[in-house]
Amino acid sequence: MNSKFDFLEEQHVSPALILDLAHFAEAHDVPAGEENRITWPLMPFYGREILEMAIAALLQGENLLLTGAKATGKNVLAENLAWLFGRPVYNVSFHVNIGSAELIGTDTFRDNEVQLRKGSIFRCAEVGGFGILDEINMAKNDAVSVLHATLDYRRSIDVPGYEKIDLHPAARFIGTMNYGYAGTRELNEALVSRFLVIDMPPQTEETLTYILGKQFPDMQTRAREQLTGLFLDLQLKAENGEISTKCLDLRGLLAALRTVRQGLSPVQALRMGIVNKSFDIFEKEIISDVVATRIPDNWTGTDIFGELK
Ligand SMILES: Nc1ncnc2c1ncn2[C@@H]1O[C@H](COP(=O)(O)OP(=O)(O)O)[C@@H](O)[C@H]1O
Ligand SMILES: [Mg+2]
Known part of the structure; x- marks a missing residue:
C-alpha cells in the first residue's frame, strides 16, 4: 500500500x-x-x-x-x-x-x-x-x-x-x-x-501525548507529562470560563518548544508561545501561575530534550 x-x-x-x-x-x-x-x-x-x-x-x-x-x-x-x-x-x-x-x-x-x-x-x-x-x-x-x-x-x-x-x-x-x-x-x-x-472532541491526555511524541520524538517523558498537563489545565480553565481561549494555543505551545531547541529556557519560550497571547493583565497572571506550577523556573532545554543537539 x-x-x-x-x-x-x-x-x-x-x-x-x-x-x-x-x-x-x-x-x-x-x-x-x-x-x-x-x-x-x-x-x-x-x-x-x-x-x-x-x-x-x-x-x-x-x-x-x-x-x-x-x-x-x-x-x-x-x-x-x-x-x-x-x-x-x-x-x-x-x-x-x-x-x-x-x-x-x-x-x-x-x-x-x-x-x-x-x-x-x-x-x-x-x-x-x-x-x-x-x-x-x-x-x-x-x-x-x-x-x-x-x-x-x-x-x-x-x-x-x-x-x-x-x-x-x-x-x-x-x-x-x-x-x-x-x-x-x-x-x-x-x-x-x-x-x-x-x-471535534477536545484534546485528551492521549491525543496530546501522541501529538507531542510525533513532533518531538526525543522529548523527555517527564517534560511531556508536564506539558500535556499544562495544556489540559488551560483547556479546563477555558471550559470553566476562568480564562478566554487566547492562550489555549497548541500551535503556540509547539512553536515555543522549537525555540527551546534553539536555546531559550522553557519559561521564556512558554511566555512567547502561551502567556503573552493574552492581553489582559489579570488573565495573564492566571496563565503564568498555571505555567509556573507545571514548568519549574530553573528548567533548561536539557530538562525538555535531554542533551541538546
Ligand atoms: N487530532 C490532532 N491530530 C494532530 N494534530 C492536532 C490534533 N489536534 C490538534 N492538533 C495540533 O494542534 C494545533 C492546532 O490545530 P488546528 O487545526 O489549528 O486547530 P483548530 O483549527 O481547531 O483551532 C496544530 O499544531 C495541530 O498540529
Ligand atoms: Mg482553525
Whole structure:
C-alpha cells in the first residue's frame, strides 16, 4: 500500500476506506499547474473515528463542517483530508472581509478587453480542489449567498451576474467553525443543511501525548507529562470560563518548544508561545501561575530534550 496512507494504517482506519481513497486518487487527475497546492500538512491527524467519518462522507461526495473549540485540530484535519484525497487546497478565511468578488471573481481590463479574474471558489470548483472555508460562521451576507450556491446539491454554482460554473467531480468543501467556550456567531440553518457535521472532541491526555511524541520524538517523558498537563489545565480553565481561549494555543505551545531547541529556557519560550497571547493583565497572571506550577523556573532545554543537539 502507498506509504501516504501509513498513518491511517497505524491508527487502524478501516482498510476498505483506505482502498477507496487510493481509487479516488487514481480516478481524478490533478490539472497542470495545481501541483504546488498539494501539500503535506506537516502533522498527521490523530483520531481514528473522526478520520473514518470524514473520509466516508467525502468519498460519498458530501461537504463537511468541522465544529468545535479552538485547538481541536479542525484545520489540521482539513489539510490532512485534502492530502489523502490527493487534491489541491484552496484556503478561504472568512474572518477577513470576503465577498463574491474574492470568491467568484471580478471583471478586470486586460489585453484591451474585460476579463474575469477568477476568485478562489471559482478556481477550486474548476480544478477539483478541496476548498477549506475557514471560520465559515463569520461569512458576511454577500459571501453567504455565494456559499449557498456553491454547496448546492446540484453541484453547479449559479450566482446572478456570473456564468454558471459546474463543479469538478473531485471538488469538495470543508468548513471550519470555532465554537465552544465563549459565545460565537451561529451559522444559518440553510447553510448547515448543506454539510455533514463533525463535532471535534477536545484534546485528551492521549491525543496530546501522541501529538507531542510525533513532533518531538526525543522529548523527555517527564517534560511531556508536564506539558500535556499544562495544556489540559488551560483547556479546563477555558471550559470553566476562568480564562478566554487566547492562550489555549497548541500551535503556540509547539512553536515555543522549537525555540527551546534553539536555546531559550522553557519559561521564556512558554511566555512567547502561551502567556503573552493574552492581553489582559489579570488573565495573564492566571496563565503564568498555571505555567509556573507545571514548568519549574530553573528548567533548561536539557530538562525538555535531554542533551541538546
Ligand atoms: N487530532 C490532532 N491530530 C494532530 N494534530 C492536532 C490534533 N489536534 C490538534 N492538533 C495540533 O494542534 C494545533 C492546532 O490545530 P488546528 O487545526 O489549528 O486547530 P483548530 O483549527 O481547531 O483551532 C496544530 O499544531 C495541530 O498540529
Ligand atoms: Mg482553525
